[in-house]
Amino acid sequence: MQSQWPLGIIISRTLRALAAVVALCLSVDVALAAAPSPMVDQAHRAEWVFAFKFNAGTFPTSGALSSCLFGGGPQSYPSSQRYVFASKVTPALADGPGLIGTSTADPLGATFAKIYASGLNFVVWNDQFYRHPPISGCSESCGGPWGHSKGVVAWDDQGRGIIIQVTTPSWPGSGTAAAPRADDGNTLGCVDDDNVKASQHFFELRLTPTDTAAVLDALANASVVTDVTNPQLARLGGPPELRTRAQQLGHKSNSTQLLDVVLSSGVRLIAKPSQLHAPPWQMLSARLGGVSLRAATWWASPRLPTTVAGQTIVCWRSDLGTPGAVDIATSGSWSGHAIGLQGGPQPNANHAKVGVSTDGTHHYAIFADLNQQGRLTGKCDSSQNGRGGLFFIVDDPALHASLAALINGETASTAVPKTGVTELGPSH
Structure with a gap:
């Protein structure tokens, strides 16, 4: 027809x-x-990006910055903003261009610029704002049982987001150009306090709406420090379920349970609550099935020692399982230069919190908020035992191999240290 x-x-x-x-x-x-995404530079997106910033004793930068992209004035204190980085596309660590956090040509500056200059919803948290802005109940820093965690999460009106885990005290102090930070800088190298002297790490991850909800739940579980009524630190919009979750941030959680979730990227997120009083990296090893680990953190008093597999830990809970060996890295290297991986005021100190699996089977690269500070016995809520924080676990052979090489060096003894120095601001 x-x-x-x-x-x-x-x-x-x-x-x-x-x-x-x-x-x-x-x-x-x-x-x-247009969805929020980690950036390798202003033109190239990635699913995740990791960067390790060196300390002033290994790769110092000379002179003050010529400009401060996100606010503040150039500083002349001892610093290093040289770095290595990796991404999902190129997972082996390589030297990064320029100085980290200073322009849209570096991964941290490019990613933060997408948040700072946009109308994205966001929350900034940091237990060491140094009163810029002030946090009720805290002085220079917020001690336990507040979470020992720092970063920014942002999401669009569909809930698609990005998280940047940072380890820099007093940065960022604002997540938007619409409410710039008052009385201090908001660019690395332009903050009044020298927070770029020690090594630091940064981890950026793309989030689906479901991931964003899980991250907000994890932040609440970890008791992160923020004030969601301050426009510098939060803009709460987007899906109602995300707004509701974000409104819970900035309060001390009563949780005693780990939050453990695999995100859409395959990255595993584990959030330790402050009320779970156990040494953090031993706890992580047990949660990962007893996998042995090597951790490089701000290792300072009260120092936790290297522990062996199956070692009895009094500050423990039976449902956590049994930890494998946990080695404390005290030095590493890059391009033939030794890198200090302990805490302290010296220019070769390390304030990153990174680790790798060492069992020869898994390929875990771990990016964390928590240091190896606390107790195996005695005062079980000491230091990081009594703090909340996040662990991101990336299973990638190339990233694992290059990070393991970076922190391969001397190892702390299994003897319990008796003396040391405290962290930048209260850590317990």
């Missing part, structure tokens, strides 16, 4: 239908491209 429509009309309507489909596909592509 012949069609009742002339051929010209059929062709015209078909072309219009095809055009509508193409337009819809293009709009979806544009929407996906």
Whole structure:
């Protein structure tokens, strides 16, 4: 039977239908491209990015910065903003261009710029704001049982987001150019306190709406320090379920249970609550099935020793399982230069919190908030035992191999240290 429509009309309507489909596909592509994402630089996106900033004793930077992209004035204190980085696309560590956090040509500056100059919803948290801005109940820093955690999470009106885990005291202090930080800088190298003298690490991760909800739950579980009523630190919009979760931040949690979730990227997120009084990296080893670990953190008083597999830990809970060996890295190297991996005021100190699995089977690279400070016995809520924090676990052979090489060096003794120095601001 012949069609009742002339051929010209059929062709015209078909072309219009095809055009509508193409337009819809293009709009979806544009929407996906506009979703928040870690940046390798201003033009290249990634699923995750990791950066390790060196300390002033290993790769010092000379002179003050010429400009401060996110606010503040150039400082002349001892510093290093040289760094190595890796991404999902290029997972082996390599030297990064420029100085980290200073421009849209470096991964941290490019990613933070996407948050700071946008209308994204966000929350900034840091237990060491140094009163810029002030946090009720805290002085320079917020001690336990507040979480020992720092970073920024941002999401769009669909809930698609990004998290940047940082280990820098007093940065960032604002997540938006619409409410700039008052009385202090908001660019690395332009903050009044010298927070770029020690080594630091940064981890950036893309989030789906479901991931964003899980991250907000993890932050609440870890008792992170923020004030969601301060426009410098929060803009709460987007899906109602995310707003509700974000409104819970800035309060001390009563949780005693780990939050453990695998995100859409395959990255595993474990959140330790402050009320779970156990040495953090031994706890992590047990949660990962007893996998042996090597950790490089701010190792300062009260120092936790290197522990062996199956060692009895009095500050423990039976449902945590049995930890494997946990080695404390006290030195590493890059390009033939030795890197100090202990805490303290010296220029070769380390304030990153990174680790790797060492069992020869798994390829875990771990990015954390918590140091190896606390007790195996005695005062079980001491220091980081009594603090909350996040652990991101990335299973990637190339990243694992290069991070393991970076922190491969001397190892702390299994003897319990008796003396040491405290962290930048209260750590317990």
